[in-house]
Amino acid sequence: MHAVRPFLRSGALLRSKRNAIFVMNHRNLTTPSSPIRASVSNVMVDQTGPGEVREDPGEGHEGDTVAGKNESGEEMFGFKLNPVSTKTGGHAKSEGRPIYLDMQATTPMDPRVLDRMLPFLTEQFGNPHSRTHAYGWEAESGVDEARQHVASLVGAQSKDIVFTSGATESNNLLIKGIAKFHQAKRKHIITTQTEHKCVLDSCRYLQTQGFEVTYLPVLPNGLISLSELRAALRPETSLVSIMTVNNEIGVIQPIKEISDTLKSWAKENKQQKPFLHTDAAQAVGKIPIDVEEMGIDAMSISGHKIYGPKGIGAAYVRRRPRVRLEPLIHGGGQERGLRSGTVPAPLVVGLGEACRLAKEEMGRDHERIKKLSDRLVEGITSQVEHIVRNGDPNGYPGCVNLSFAYVEGESLLMALKDIALSSGSACTSASLEPSYVLRALGAAEDMAHSSLRFGLGRFTTEAEIELVITRIVGVVNRLREMSPLWEMVQEGIDISKIEWSQ
Numbered sequence: 001m002h003a004v005r006p007f008l009r010s011g012a013l014l015r016s017k018r019n020a021i022f023v024m025n026h027r028n029l030t031t032p033s034s035p036i037r038a039s040v041s042n043v044m045v046d047q048t049g050p051g052e053v054r055e056d057p058g059e060g061h062e063g064d065t066v067a068g069k070n071e072s073g074e075e076m077f078g079f080k081l082n083p084v085s086t087k088t089g090g091h092a093k094s095e096g097r098p099i100y101l102d103m104q105a106t107t108p109m110d111p112r113v114l115d116r117m118l119p120f121l122t123e124q125f126g127n128p129h130s131r132t133h134a135y136g137w138e139a140e141s142g143v144d145e146a147r148q149h150v151a152s153l154v155g156a157q158s159k160d161i162v163f164t165s166g167a168t169e170s171n172n173l174l175i176k177g178i179a180k181f182h183q184a185k186r187k188h189i190i191t192t193q194t195e196h197k198c199v200l201d202s203c204r205y206l207q208t209q210g211f212e213v214t215y216l217p218v219l220p221n222g223l224i225s226l227s228e229l230r231a232a233l234r235p236e237t238s239l240v241s242i243m244t245v246n247n248e249i250g251v252i253q254p255i256k257e258i259s260d261t262l263k264s265w266a267k268e269n270k271q272q273k274p275f276l277h278t279d280a281a282q283a284v285g286k287i288p289i290d291v292e293e294m295g296i297d298a299m300s301i302s303g304h305k306i307y308g309p310k311g312i313g314a315a316y317v318r319r320r321p322r323v324r325l326e327p328l329i330h331g332g333g334q335e336r337g338l339r340s341g342t343v344p345a346p347l348v349v350g351l352g353e354a355c356r357l358a359k360e361e362m363g364r365d366h367e368r369i370k371k372l373s374d375r376l377v378e379g380i381t382s383q384v385e386h387i388v389r390n391g392d393p394n395g396y397p398g399c400v401n402l403s404f405a406y407v408e409g410e411s412l413l414m415a416l417k418d419i420a421l422s423s424g425s426a427c428t429s430a431s432l433e434p435s436y437v438l439r440a441l442g443a444a445e446d447m448a449h450s451s452l453r454f455g456l457g458r459f460t461t462e463a464e465i466e467l468v469i470t471r472i473v474g475v476v477n478r479l480r481e482m483s484p485l486w487e488m489v490q491e492g493i494d495i496s497k498i499e500w501s502q
């Protein structure tokens with residue numbers, strides 16, 4: 001228990017040195033006024049060394065339950081420490097704590113979000129729907145405030161926001177709900193081939209219910225063609241669902257132009273405009289979104305992609321002109337009757353705080369992430385040849401997808417165990433199928449197999465990027481040296497012309 005007791009006496013629970021770095025960067029990760037402090041990680045980046053990543057030196061024991069008093073002397077709840085090694089000065093990479101570059105899968109929760117949530121997980125535990133006492137009122141007021149933060153981030157009215165469990169549920173609710181409500185007259189939906197699985201599977205489900213779905217192809221850069229969209233529209237099209245930022249390649253679809261296309265098509269053909277839904281799980285909080293300016297009717301939001309908690313998200317449902325939809329979940333009629341069930345106040349408050357922070361810091365985050373992303377691409381491509389960047393390079397810079405020719409993707413990932421990366425979508429990485437998104441861009445199978453997605457975020461540091469560049473360059477070169485294909489390429493043989501026998 002060496003460091004635990006004095007640490008607790010100082011009142012800072014699990015406060016890592018990584019925090020200190022961000023505090024220095026004016027990232028006040030812990031709210032000074034908050035009685036209970038929090039941090040996200042026990043891995044720190046030693047900014048004095050060349051890209052060295054170290055563990056925060058032993059501030060707790062594996063599995064220790066911390067029970068003590070906080071700064072104001074109040075009893076705190078038992079708090080389980082993360083099961084991490086406590087060896088002082090150990091290297092994170094050798095201790096099994098890789099550098100995290102998988103921000104599209106999920107983001108670490110911003111400690112300021114946790115700070116905001118803690119009172120709602122402890123003394124302010126009321127049910128936000130209880131109208132008869134202060135416990136209910138205070139939880140309700142937390143939820144109301146959060147709703148305003150979410151709405152304000154995307155230019156919506158707070159009444160347009162419906163809380164859900166995440167973007168998967170929002171996508172299911174909005175796609176199935178809108179399609180079913182309008183099915184009597186319109187039973188056609190348009191989406192794209194590169195959507196997230198939960199959109200594609202919602203559409204596939206609707207096909208089993210007699211709906212027709214057009215899956216638009218994408219151009220080699222991952223963008224849709226507006227003329228192909230226009231050509232796919234029919235009088236019976238009720239819904240067009242196109243994601244804002246792609247989770248595998250970071251491509252940003254032209255949502256405003258898509259909305260304008262729907263409007264002009266409807267006007268020219270004297271038809272009802274189809275509703276425009278966008279899965280903005282990877283876009284909200286990362287790039288500016290304004291539902292009014294962009295003409296969005298329905299939108300899906302996820303908490304854990306924007307440094308908020310997991311298990312919470314939101315659906316934006318336009319009220320004027322009104323978007324009508326059938327709920328998926330029936331019950332107490334919460335959330336305008338669109339999503340019954342007790343609203344989880346602590347999670348909602350966390351999502352609200354994540355949105356508030358995103359609105360305040362989006363510009364700065366974007367600028368930092370773009371710089372790190374440019375350095376990552378330049379650092380790797382200037383030292384290693386035969387790399388293809390997948391998707392439009394003007395997409396969201398926090399998502400960089402590179403294919404490394406003459407290297408086997410799985411070997412690449414195995415050799416890079418000290419970096420948490422993904423090849424393709426996290427949700428499909430259990431299968432060895434090449435990514436359907438890269439295939440939709442027309443990538444060759446071997447290139448789709450050898451792709452890595454680098455997901456950078458608010459807490460990614462320069463030192464981490466430098467270390468990642470060094471590791472990638474080293475590993476790719478080493479794997480290529482072991483590859484017979486690479487040897488042939490070095491000898492000047494054009495391997496595309498080789499006829500392989502079985």
Ligand SMILES: Cc1ncc(COP(=O)(O)O)c(C=O)c1O
Pocket residue numbers: 104105165166167168169196198243245246247279281282301302303304312313427
């Ligand atoms: C584009 C996109 N849509 C939807 C989802 C699902 O989000 P959630 O985990 O909140 O259900 C994800 C997460 O991987 C995503 O990247």
